Amino acid sequence: MAAIMVSASTGVMNSLLRKLATLMGDEFAKLTNLRKEVKHIIDELGSMKGALESLADVDELDIQTTRWRDEVREMSYDIEDIIDDFMCKIGEKKKKSGFVHDTIQRLKTSRARHQIAGQIEDIKKLVRETSERRERYKLDAPKSHSVAIDQRVVALYENAAKLVGMEGPTKEIISCLNDEEKDKKLKVVSIVGFGGLGKTTLANEVYHKLKGQFHCGAFVPVSQKPNIPKLLHSLLTQLGCGQSFHDCELNVLLDQLRENLKKKRYLVVIDDLWDASAWNIIKCAFPENELHSRLIVTTRIKNVAAACCLGHHKHILEMKPLSEEDSRKLFFDRIFCSEEACPSQLRDVSVEILKKCGGLPLAIISISSLLASGTFNQKERWKHVQNSLGSLSGTNLTLEAMRQILNLSYKNLPHHLRTCFLYLGMFLEDSEIYRDELVRLWVSEGFVSKARGQSPEQTAISYFNELVNRSLIQPVQIDTDGSVRTCKVHDILLDLILYKSAEENFITVVDSPDAITGQLQKPRRVLFNLDGATLPWDGSMSQVRSFAMWRSCKRLCKLYQLRHIQIRGCDTCQLPTKIRGLQNLETFDIDGSCLPMDIFHLPRLLDLHVPSVERLPMGVGKMTSLQHL
Known part of the structure; x- marks a missing residue:
């Protein structure tokens, strides 16, 4: 537990130290006294970073050390916010020209530097007190017995799971699906077992072996808190008729599925079903057309498996551990x-x-x-x-x-990979994640260290490859050259990520009404996935720097510390008409069809990903900081 928490703290520390170094070089060249103060802060923070990395190898920390670690993390975030605000104020003077404007800007810049001088003095005092507290209470890491792992970068993915032990269960499922050939009725077969036993792997193997015998097929993950309309739309899309049914009512989606399937022999896998109430809705999509159609359901819960098979226990395969x-x-x-x-x-x-x-x-x-x-x-x-x-x-x-x-x-991950791994918690369960999108987010979050002879993106790809090699992320789409294009995170690994991230305040997941009021205590990264609810747009959200949402959101412009916005699953995405206040924004990624008209006023925007936007606002071509479009 402690290792995961400390690695999240070192992640923000890496980003902060780089920004302090940039600040010294760019803005304080003529301010010798302030340069000395910042240099002192960098040295102290560097020592703290070394201490945090030592703590990362300790299984359990005592209460005092835990509190010190948490103080360092929050202090690092606050210092980074101050630096970003200052850089935005200084950067304003470069936007326009003219004698009157330059005079005003020099006055503003002078006041800003005076203000930052006071803030740096406060920061120095805070850093000194935090450092002294470590010495006073002797908060050094105890001797570690952790396993040291040699660092290596693996370029290609090696498939570790070669369907060992799957031959028998595969034959059993196929036999169950194919028997009773004289009975043309729709048949449901359930695969039940604990997470990690290989239910999805087995269902996928059977699906690909048999789908050629059917007119059409689909493989749909459900997840623990399913979005039923989204699931049904995925079904329609895989069956080739989902393009015109975005944002439709539930009954419309069900009717369309039944109409599409009524004269077809279909094979559908419903993967990772958690409760019978969801099944009672999903099953309405499948007509009884007496064409030997088949459904395969995977679940961890025996009662759910029985409900899907209408009590026919011979249609249930209980997964066993490997021999x-x-x-x-x-x-x-x-x-x-x-x-x-x-x-x-x-x-x-x-x-x-x-x-x-x-x-x-x-x-x-x-x-x-x-x-x-x-x-x-x-x-x-x-x-x-x-x-x-x-x-x-x-x-x-x-x-x-x-x-x-x-x-x-x-x-046993190297320190530089731990925060990158935790960041996967910003994606929903069963999401198919594009590698290039993920590595850009790692870079913009400041998680990627500089490597000689490599761009940050190349270094981040090597991080990604090593996580794949260690089987912590699962490849989905693989290119002809062997590189991984998309990946997923196993739901049990995602559970570990979110369980630890919540304790560390690394990621706050809002997926229930209670989470809105109970978790939002100075959150830094928010994953919002809740129908019919709104976030509290007050001071409790002011420190958010990364925001991922699977719904529309018109009040993002109030999150002034935002660095990253990601909005998914909303084709008619409703955004604020103006977002020029988000001066720290670096990544803007939505799958909607509209953009705020003043997006070109964002001075630090590096990555603009808008695949569904047909026409960009005027002025985007003048965004000199933009690196990816």
């Missing part, structure tokens, strides 16, 4: 390409590690990917991994036990 033989094959193939290649000194410890993985493919892939990233003959390192793991036995298949295993993979 000992299949577990070994998946584990050793991932690390050594074969079990025979495993060094003899690692065989006994390998057996013990596999026992703790309990036959769960996700756990085995996660731990084997962790071990594959190091030196093969480090027996002590492998023993440490064994001792750090909980046990995923048949009586302990719990989310908390799974978190413990996945958390070990997280803790």
